[in-house]
Amino acid sequence: MVGLKDVALRADVSVSTVSRVLTGSPLVNAETRDRVQQAIDALGYHPNRVARRLRGDAAAASLIGLLVPDIQNPFFAEVARGVERVAQAEGYMVFVGNSDEDEAVERRYLRLMRAERVDGIILPASSDNATTVVEMARGGLPIVCVDRRLPRATLDTVVADNVEGAYDAVRHLLAVGHRRIAFIGGRRQLSTTQERQQGYRRALAEQGIVVDETLVRAGDSRQAGGRDLTRELLELPHPPTALLVGNNLMTLGALETIHARGLRIPDDVAVVGYDDMPWAAAFNPPLTAVRQPGQELGRRAAELLLARIEDPSRSTTLVTLRPELVVRLSCGVGREAKIRARARRDEHAIRQAAADDSVAA
Amino acid sequence: MVGLKDVALRADVSVSTVSRVLTGSPLVNAETRDRVQQAIDALGYHPNRVARRLRGDAAAASLIGLLVPDIQNPFFAEVARGVERVAQAEGYMVFVGNSDEDEAVERRYLRLMRAERVDGIILPASSDNATTVVEMARGGLPIVCVDRRLPRATLDTVVADNVEGAYDAVRHLLAVGHRRIAFIGGRRQLSTTQERQQGYRRALAEQGIVVDETLVRAGDSRQAGGRDLTRELLELPHPPTALLVGNNLMTLGALETIHARGLRIPDDVAVVGYDDMPWAAAFNPPLTAVRQPGQELGRRAAELLLARIEDPSRSTTLVTLRPELVVRLSCGVGREAKIRARARRDEHAIRQAAADDSVAA
């Protein structure tokens, strides 16, 4: 590899001068600069960022780490894009690691990023990686949580309001006339799952509906989980008339099961998805979904991180972004009468069954 | 940051000894080793990979670069996952960059990766970045092309057989009875677009069907492109009865337009997508699509890259993977009679129109 030394030799100057040319220092004669530049071009020299980073001159690293739990989940791709946008604009580069929701891999990546002396790290935190993350942050490494938060830790955090998102979705289903509404959540360790379930419960409670616990499920945040849990729910003696599915991959699984069983949306079962992904509009019927501002989450997280890198002593911030319910046809809007009628029938049947049970007992 | 020196000081040994403990050298007394280890733990020391990389001891970098054109395209997420799997297993870490199909960003990332002294780079090559890539490869940096290939360059390459994939898809549409089949391609610069179009033409030619050039379009590889081109096609005086859409995002756009116009799949228009993505089965009707082995493309690319890093003088290899047509319902299987009848009507109408034109002229 051709280095400063080679250039210096060829241009007949010292390495210092070459370095100064490269960094655009004004302390160099125009003529010399030209000569050096020629040598650089002739030799095809390219500066070595590793050496530069080692030297550790403030902000010379310009590298931030982004740890995503599942690169195949397009929601995180959106977040990543937001992060990258800001980073690019500010002259930072992004080092992306994918943990596949695997705790060990996660820890490995965190260590690696620190070892690579990144200026800071952005990640969706979970109880899995909590200790490593907190320890690193305490060690002075700037860290920002995005999408998922850590309960007690004092870290910069950017999240969407998941309670609100789920609350709005369920409110809407109730307004359309649904009464038996199921919730399919992702991994239980995640703050997002917990909060969305909370919003779900709150909306039902407000209407004086007692939650049927058989309708509340949690899975693995993957497509297969959505498929299986939906099957379980639909095979119930009194299946739900509506599903709130807790993330975009699980929603795919849910739809798969529904189509496979030949059920119609929304007449047989209504669906609201979490995450309004590009394909939501391509479904038939188009999917009603809670839109999370993925890119903005990423953007804000990156901004927070850069701010903290700039001023490590600044006080930690929590940014909460509002999700938005995008109403399309999968939830049954426009069919309120039909849905209400069915809800009444269902309710009656269930009461009947309960009565039979108690008689039998 | 605590470094070797601090540990050495505390353990009352030289830095060399500490280093030897870290690298697991046998040249160190057991007792000393313990003492050093204690100091390491006590101080919370973590090695600095930057310094290690600078030193440039063979294979100590263990870092490969992956440049994806669009991180929001799940196909590339799949490829990335494949790359990562192999890398992880071999102790390599992956530095992911996203160019958003922007030539300038692409070049910037390539330079950056080289500047970071990665051991090698994997990327879908296009004529956009061809010169930079070839130049770098010539400079001795191991580079592997994946998914997209460069025409004349001699680089290790892993691709799916795109001619074959499109050919199979069109053959199938023909077998079902379609005659007016449109092709919506991605960016013209990409080898994938060119090859898929080639497969499309070959299949038609074999049946003695002359290609109606108004049915062959190329766009921007994005969802919006699919949406717009599909609209154009459907507004034609004699619209196609079937669409082969050249990548997964454009397929979403196509479906969006079709649903928006209230058309039924496959009766009004049949669709075959390129890339069988997780949501293909969640569509209604489920989407017939050409499955590309994304993960395997990534895996093979990574293997090729690591092999070349190991032995830079090894001769370049081209790996071609077979795609597979996954037949679901969107193409009209099971409705052959209906489709054939319509094809005959269409043909007649077109001939009629042509006759009218020549009379008018």
Add this chain to the structure above:
DNA sequence: CCTGTAATTGCAAACGTTTGCAACGGTCTC
């Protein structure tokens, strides 16, 4: 007691940069 050997350790160079400081030559000022 001297010498050879093996085990353990330390010294110092090297990787490719950046930058404070000093040196050099020239010009200006008094």
Add this chain to the structure above:
DNA sequence: GAGACCGTTGCAAACGTTTGCAATTACAGG
């Protein structure tokens, strides 16, 4: 003519490692 100053340049240290080589020690054999 001497001193001060300016513009330009080079020297050398530093960043945190790894590693070849040399130094130290202890011990065995003669």
